[in-house]
Amino acid sequence: MARWPDGSVCGYCYRAAHRTRGKCSQCSHEGVLPGRDxxxxxxxxDxxxxxxxxxxxxxxxxxxxxxxxxxxxxxxxxxxDIALTGVDGVMPDRLKPVAAALxxxxxxxxxxxxxxxxxxxxVLQRLASCGDGLDHDALDQLPASRAREYIRGLLIEHRALPPRHRHIDDYAEWLTRKLAAIEDAEERRIIERFGRWHNLRRLRRHAQRNNPTQGAFLRAKQSTTVAIDFIEWLRGRGLALEHLRQADIDGWYAGGPTTRGxxxxxxxxxxxxxLVHAITVPRRADNxxxxxxxxxxxxxxIRRVLTDDSLALSIRISAGLVLLFGQPVHRLVALRIDDADTTGTVVxxxxxxxxxEVPEPFxxxxxxxxxARPNLQTAAHRDCPWVFPGFRPGQHLSPQHVRAALREIGAPALASRTATWRQLVKDAPPAVLAEALGVSPATAMRHATLAGADFLSYAATRTANRDKA
Known part of the structure; x- marks a missing residue:
């Protein structure tokens, strides 16, 4: 308990008084405001x-x-200062920008x-002990952990270390371990060619345009794992890859789970x-x-997105962009501030x-x-360009996080996007939607076909109206 001019106050009010800040309603003093007029x-x-x-x-x-x-x-x-100072009593230069941001x-x-x-x-004290030798290799020598990668992200975000494509390095390291476990030299050579000259090259090409996503990394791992399983399955049948027949392909697909596809x-x-000849790869079913x-x-x-204040606002916005505009999650999380305009009367x-135009009240x-974008109250983001700042330094929200949240609120990403497109293609031709919503014409046409939209009739009607005019 504490005593104020008007009597005793509880501990909660006492702590709240210390934490209330702003401008005094009486004298305009800016600082701690413990009282009320x-x-x-x-x-x-005073x-x-x-x-x-x-x-x-x-x-x-x-x-x-x-x-x-x-x-x-x-x-x-x-x-x-204690955590980032080395044993010589000096803070390494590379850690100083991070210290200032913290x-x-x-x-x-x-x-x-x-x-x-x-x-x-x-982790911080181990890095401080590196002195001028602090770099990505020094970080790699530390035990793998979330703390290590988060701190690496901080160093990159504040330009203490050069950018690094984490998923590329993780896949290369994972592939090396997988190759070491393959005993047959020829099989190992084939998987190495596939892993390094196909999957790794694709990740690097993607890195030239953007940072490789978690999904691309997981697909690379998954395709390599299935390729290894397939090679081992062939060996069990006494076959080498160069002798692969169509019957073997059909047997592989028919004899196991759908992931074999x-x-x-x-x-x-x-x-x-x-490496193989005269085979046809079965097409996977379109779900x-x-x-x-x-x-x-x-x-x-849509009603829940607009009215349920218990949901995180970032998830409500994400769900709305899927339900109203049919956007894939991996694209909407990568939206930048420059892609949204709230300066005029129309958003x-x-x-x-x-x-x-974004409709009201969305x-x-x-x-x-x-x-008031979230996740900007820490040192994780220096000059954040993302509409949806993520939890990792310098990154936007992960697609996996958003997809999981949309499932929880009863609006799974794929199902919601498909439903939205089936409505959109009834109101506008696929080519127009593809250009406006940033998807390929083939994707827009596929949705139109699934929805049974008569876009040819739409085009004929537009032509007839133009001729009348």
Whole structure:
């Protein structure tokens, strides 16, 4: 309990008084506002007569004190200096930008909680001991952990280390382990060619355009694993890859789980490399027809996105972009601030070459989200360009995170997107939608075919109307 001019107060109110900041309603003083005036508006210490010790002994700032008369930010700075200083008493130059970013993060208490975790502290102190030798190789020598990769991300985001495509390195390291486990030299040579000259090259080409996604990394691993299983299956039948027959392909597909169909990537590559001849790769079934929402389900999902305040706003926005514009999750999470325009009377968004009007009231949700994007209260993002900032430094939200959230709210990404497209192609021709929504004409046409949309009749009607005019 504490005593104020108007009586005793509980511990909760006492702590709240230390943490209330802003401009005094009486004298416009900016700082800690422990009191309230007659109208309930916050007031400073002088105007309220409440005596609180909120002056930091170190920096003199008026703020909530945490330890020994020091504010949270000064204590955080002390902890950073301890964690990032090497045994020689000097902080490596490469760690200084990260130290500055941690000191300046908006929520100093969050930074203090993070840096005090033993596993985080251990990684930081190991890096500090590297001195001028701190680089990606030094990080790789540390035990693999989330803390190590998060700190690597911080170093990259604040330009202390050059960018690195994590998924490329992870796949190369994983492939090396897989190859070491293959005993037959010829089989190992084939898988190495496929892994290094197909999958790894595709990841690197993708890196030239954008950072390889988690999905691309997982597909590369999965196709390699299935290729290894397929080679081993052939060996069990006494066959080498060069003697592969159509009957063997059909037997592979028929004799196991549906994941065997993922061998198609390897088979197409083997055909292109002339390692196999005269075979046809079976086409996997298209599940688009089954993966969809009914119209009532889609309307219910849109209603929940607009009205359910218990959902995270970023998930509501993500779901809305799928349900209203048919966007794939991997594309919407990569939207940049420049792709959204809230400066005019109409909110607009851009998925392809054209700006599209965002309908109300969804536009209000988007404006609210953009005005206070989440995950920006730490040092993880320096100049964040993403509409959906992620949890990892410098990254947008992961597609896997959004897909899981959409499943939980009853709007699975694929089913929602398919349902949206089946509605959209009834109102506009596929070619127009493809250009506006940033998808390929073939994708738009496939949705139109599945929806049974008479887009040829639409084109004929447009031509007739133009001729009349």
């Amino acid at each position: 007659a109208d309930g508006k916050p007031t400073c210490r 105007c309220s007569g409440i005596k609180l010790n909120v002056d930091c002994r170190h920096c003199g700032a008026e703020d909530e004190l945490y330890r020994a008369g020091h504010c949270w930010r000064c204590v955080l700075a002390q902890e950073i 000191r300046a993060m908006p929520r100093a208490n969050s930074g203090l909680t993070w840096i005090r975790q033993p596993h985080v502290r251990q 993922l061998v198609e990537t390897f088979l197409y590559w083997a055909i292109s490399q002339r 688009d027809a089954a993966a969809t929402l009914g119209d009532p389900q889609r309307i219910d999902a 607009r968004i851009r998925f392809g070459d054209d700006w599209l 536009s209000d949700l988007l404006k609210t989200h953009l005005a």
